[in-house]
Amino acid sequence: MHIDEAALESKFFEYSRRLHPDFFMNAPASKRILSLDASARLNAAYKTLKDPIQRAVCLVELESGKLEENDTSPPVELLENIFMAQEAAADYKCCESDGEEAEALRANLMAAKECFEAQRSGQRDALGALGARWDEAVDAGEEPPAEVIDKLRSILGLRNYIENILRNVDRALEEV
Amino acid sequence: MSDIIGIDLGTTNSLVAVMKDGSPVVISPEGERSLVPSVVSFRSNRVLVGDKARSDRTENIRNTIYSIKRFMGRGYSDIEDEQRHLPFEIDSSQKEAVFVKARGRSYGAPEISAIVLRELKSRAEKSLGRRVQRAVITVPAYFNDAQRQATKDAGRLAGLDVLRIVNEPTAASLAYGLHERNRGVIAVFDLGGGTFDISILKVRDGVFEVLATGGDTQLGGDDIDRALADYLIESSGLGDAVKENPETIGLFVLAAENAKRELTEQEKTEVVVECSGENPISFSQALTREEMEKIVSPIADRMMGPCRRVLKDAGLATSEVDEVVLVGGSTRMPLIGRMVTEFFGKEAQSELNPDEVVAMGAAVQADILAGGRTDMLLLDVTPLSLGIETMGGAMGWIIPRNTTIPTSQREVFTTFKDNQTGVDIHVLQGERELIKDNRSLAKFVLGIDPAPAGMARIEVSFLIDANGILSVTARDLRSGKAASVEVQPSYGLTDEQVEKMLLESFEHAEADIHARQVLEARTEAESVVAATMRALRNYGEDKIGDEERTAIEKTISEVEKALDGDDHQVIRDKIEALNEVTHPLAERMMDNVLKEALANKRLTEAISD
Numbered sequence: 124m125h126i127d128e129a130a131l132e133s134k135f136f137e138y139s140r141r142l143h144p145d146f147f148m149n150a151p152a153s154k155r156i157l158s159l160d161a162s163a164r165l166n167a168a169y170k171t172l173k174d175p176i177q178r179a180v181c182l183v184e185l186e187s188g189k190l191e192e193n194d195t196s197p198p199v200e201l202l203e204n205i206f207m208a209q210e211a212a213a214d215y216k217c218c219e220s221d222g223e224e225a226e227a228l229r230a231n232l233m234a235a236k237e238c239f240e241a242q243r244s245g246q247r248d249a250l251g252a253l254g255a256r257w258d259e260a261v262d263a264g265e266e267p268p269a270e271v272i273d274k275l276r277s278i279l280g281l282r283n284y285i286e287n288i289l290r291n292v293d294r295a296l297e298e299v
Numbered sequence: 300m301s302d303i304i305g306i307d308l309g310t311t312n313s314l315v316a317v318m319k320d321g322s323p324v325v326i327s328p329e330g331e332r333s334l335v336p337s338v339v340s341f342r343s344n345r346v347l348v349g350d351k352a353r354s355d356r357t358e359n360i361r362n363t364i365y366s367i368k369r370f371m372g373r374g375y376s377d378i379e380d381e382q383r384h385l386p387f388e389i390d391s392s393q394k395e396a397v398f399v400k401a402r403g404r405s406y407g408a409p410e411i412s413a414i415v416l417r418e419l420k421s422r423a424e425k426s427l428g429r430r431v432q433r434a435v436i437t438v439p440a441y442f443n444d445a446q447r448q449a450t451k452d453a454g455r456l457a458g459l460d461v462l463r464i465v466n467e468p469t470a471a472s473l474a475y476g477l478h479e480r481n482r483g484v485i486a487v488f489d490l491g492g493g494t495f496d497i498s499i500l501k502v503r504d505g506v507f508e509v510l511a512t513g514g515d516t517q518l519g520g521d522d523i524d525r526a527l528a529d530y531l532i533e534s535s536g537l538g539d540a541v542k543e544n545p546e547t548i549g550l551f552v553l554a555a556e557n558a559k560r561e562l563t564e565q566e567k568t569e570v571v572v573e574c575s576g577e578n579p580i581s582f583s584q585a586l587t588r589e590e591m592e593k594i595v596s597p598i599a600d601r602m603m604g605p606c607r608r609v610l611k612d613a614g615l616a617t618s619e620v621d622e623v624v625l626v627g628g629s630t631r632m633p634l635i636g637r638m639v640t641e642f643f644g645k646e647a648q649s650e651l652n653p654d655e656v657v658a659m660g661a662a663v664q665a666d667i668l669a670g671g672r673t674d675m676l677l678l679d680v681t682p683l684s685l686g687i688e689t690m691g692g693a694m695g696w697i698i699p700r701n702t703t704i705p706t707s708q709r710e711v712f713t714t715f716k717d718n719q720t721g722v723d724i725h726v727l728q729g730e731r732e733l734i735k736d737n738r739s740l741a742k743f744v745l746g747i748d749p750a751p752a753g754m755a756r757i758e759v760s761f762l763i764d765a766n767g768i769l770s771v772t773a774r775d776l777r778s779g780k781a782a783s784v785e786v787q788p789s790y791g792l793t794d795e796q797v798e799k800m801l802l803e804s805f806e807h808a809e810a811d812i813h814a815r816q817v818l819e820a821r822t823e824a825e826s827v828v829a830a831t832m833r834a835l836r837n838y839g840e841d842k843i844g845d846e847e848r849t850a851i852e853k854t855i856s857e858v859e860k861a862l863d864g865d866d867h868q869v870i871r872d873k874i875e876a877l878n879e880v881t882h883p884l885a886e887r888m889m890d891n892v893l894k895e896a897l898a899n900k901r902l903t904e905a906i907s908d
Binding site: 167 | 503506664667670673677678704762764765
C-alpha cells in the first residue's frame with residue numbers, strides 16, 4: 124500500500140524514455156503503434172499507482188475481486204447528510220439575489236462542505252492505518268488479514284458517495 | 300535526415316524556427332522581421348501574406364482576413380456574434396465549419412491558415428537552402444479535438460507533413476528548459492492574440508511533465524482591442540449608421556490595437572482614426588494607460604478563473620510554484636504582468652522573447668522527433684474531459700481532463716433491438732454534466748452483425764494520441780474481429796473537402812510561386828533530359844562522336860543532380876547548359892530532317908506539313 128513516490132516517478136520517467144511515441148517517429152508503422160499503445164498503458168499504470176486511493180482500490184481488487192457500487196450500503200446518517208447537502212447546492216444555484224439569503228445559503232453549503240471534508244480526511248487516516256497493517260503482513264510474507272481487506276472494501280465503497288457530493292457542492296460554489 | 304521545422308501558428312503573428320548547432324533559431328529573412336502577421340489579403344490579381352497583407356487592413360479592408368485562428372475547428376453558430384467586429388465577411392451558408400469570403404470566393408479557415416503556413420515554409424526553405432516537408436505546429440493547450448484537427452488540415456493544405464501538434468505553453472517550457480535553469484514546478488502563463496492558456500509543469504531530469512492545463516480559446520489580445528474599440532466608437536459621437544459600418548469598426552479595432560501597444564511603453568497616447576471616402580471619419584482622442592486598464596479589466600479578470608482551477612487540478616498552492624513564465628505578446632501589457640505577479644506572489648520571468656519562445660520550443664520538439672535529442676521528453680495532458688452521450692442527454696465520462704497522453708480507454712457496447720446493425724456513439728469534450736453544454740466532436744457509427752438484442756459485444760477503444768487528437772477503433776468481442784467505425788465529425792472539414800481544397804490551393808498565393816517555379820523547372824528539365832536521351836539512343840556513332848557523347852552525358856548527370864535540390868535557378872542553369880552542349884547535335888538533327896523533307900518536296904510544302 125505504501126509506495127516510494129520518488130522511486131515511482133523515476134521509474135515512470137525511465138520507462139517513458141523507452142516507450143514514448145516521440146522516440147519512434149522514424150520507426151516502421153507497426154512499432155509506432157506498439158509504442159502508442161505501450162505508453163497509454165504506462166500512463167494509466169502511473170496514474171493508478173501515484174494516487175493512494177486508486178492504488179488501494181487496485182490492490183484490494185486484485186486481492187479480493189472488483190468493488191461494485193452496491194457492495195456497501197452507506198449508513199442512513201450519511202445518506203441523510205448527502206441528501207441535505209444536495210438540496211442546499213440546488214437552492215444556492217437557483218438563488219438569484221446577491222443579498223442576505225444568498226449569503227445564508229452559501230454559508231450553509233460551506234458548512235456541509237467542511238463536514239464532508241472532515242469525513243474524507245478521517246477516511247484517509249483510516250486507510251493509512253489499514254494500509255500499514257496490510258504492508259506489515261505482506262512484508263512478513265503473509266496474506267493481508269481478512270479483517271483489513273473487509274474494512275478497506277467498506278471505506279473504499281463509501282468513498283465514492285463522499286467524493287460525488289463534494290464535487291457537486293464545489294460545482295455549485297464555483298458556478299454561482 | 301530531412302529537416303523538421305517548428306511553427307508557431309498564432310492568431311496575430313506566426314513564426315518558424317529550426318535547430319542550428321543544437322539551438323533553436325527563429326528564421327527572419329534579411330531585412331525582415333521574424334514575425335509574420337497571420338494576415339492574408341486577397342487583391343484582384345494576387346494574394347499577399349504577412350506584413351504586406353497587414354498594411355492592406357486599411358486599403359483593402361473587406362478582403363483582408365486576420366485572426367482566422369479563432370475560427371479554426373468551429374461552426375458558424377459559434378462565431379456569428381463576432382461578425383460585428385469583423386470587416387470581412389463570414390459565409391453564412393456554411394454551417395459545420397467557418398468559411399470566410401473574399402472577392403466572391405469562400406475559403407475554409409484552414410485554407411487561410413495554410414497560406415500563412417506556406418509563407419513560413421518557404422521562408423524556412425530559403426534559409427536552409429533545402430526543401431522542407433515536415434513540421435511541428437503549436438496550438439493553444441486548451442484547443443479541443445476539432446481545433447487540433449483543423450490545424451493539421453491547414454498543415455496538409457500547405458504541403459506539410461505535420462508530425463506533431465504541440466501545446467504552446469509546453470513548447471515554451473521546452474525552450475526555457477534548454478536554458479537549464481528550470482527545475483521544479485513552472486507555471487506558464489500564455490496570453491496570445493486570441494487565446495489564453497495556463498499550464499503547470501513539473502520539470503525533472505529533462506522530463507517535462509504537464510500536471511494540469513487550463514485556459515480559454517476565445518480570450519486574448521483581440522478581445523482587449525475590441526473592448527477598447529467599442530469604447531472609442533461609443534465616445535466618438537459618430538452617427539449610428541457609421542458606427543455599425545464594418546469598415547468603421549475595422550478601422551477603430553486597428554486604432555485600438557495601436558493604442559494598446561503604445562500604452563505598453565508610455566502613459567498616454569492620442570488615438571486617431573482618419574478616413575475619407577463614403578463615410579468620412581475624423582476622430583482623435585487622448586487616452587491614458589489608466590483609462591485603458593479600466594476599460595479592459597473585465598477581460599483580464601476572466602483569466603483568473605482558469606488560473607485558480609489549474610492549480611487546484613494540479614493539487615498545488617501558489618507558494619509551491621517555483622517559477623512563472625510569461626509567453627505571448629499580450630503579456631507585455633503592464634496590467635497583465637501586475638495581475639500575474641499578484642496572483643502567484645512572485646515576479647514572472649520573460650527573459651526569452653515572449654513572441655518567439657513558442658516557435659523555439661516547437662523547433663526543440665521537432666529535434667526530439669527527428670532523433671536529434673534524446674535527453675528531453677515532453678509528457679503532455681489532454682486539456683478537456685472526453686465523454687459519450689448516455690441516457691437522457693447526460694455526459695458519460697471516459698477520459699478525465701489532465702490525463703497524460705497518449706491515453707486510451709475501452710468501453711463495451713451492445714444492442715437494444717434484435718438484428719440491430721449499427722450503434723451510434725456520440726463523443727463530446729467538456730466539463731459540464733449535460734451533453735448540450737459540451738462540445739460535440741463526432742458521431743461514430745459502429746457496424747454490427749445482426750444478432751438478438753444484447754448479444755452483440757463491441758469493445759470500443761478511445762485513444763488520444765500525443766497530439767491530443769482522438770481516434771476510435773472497435774472490436775467485436777465475440778468474433779475477435781475488428782468492427783467498422785464510421786466517423787461523422789461535428790465541426791470542421793470533411794476529408795473530401797480537404798482533398799478538394801488541396802487541389803485548388805496550387806492556383807493561389809504568393810507563397811506558392813517558389814514551389815511552382817521549382818515544379819515547372821523540374822518538368823522542363825525532365826522533358827529535356829528525356830528528349831536528349833532519346834536522341835543519344837536513336838543516333839548512332841556515325842552521327843555523334845565519342846567526345847560529344849561524353850560531354851552530353853556529363854551534362855545530363857549534372858541536370859539530374861540539380862533535380863535533387865530545390866533551387867529552380869540551378870535547375871534552369873543546368874537546362875541551359877544542356878541546351879548549349881546539345882546545340883550542335885540538335886542542329887544536325889534539324890538539318891537531317893530538313894534534308895529528308897526537302898528531298899521530295901518543295902520548301903513551302905515541307906514547312907506547311
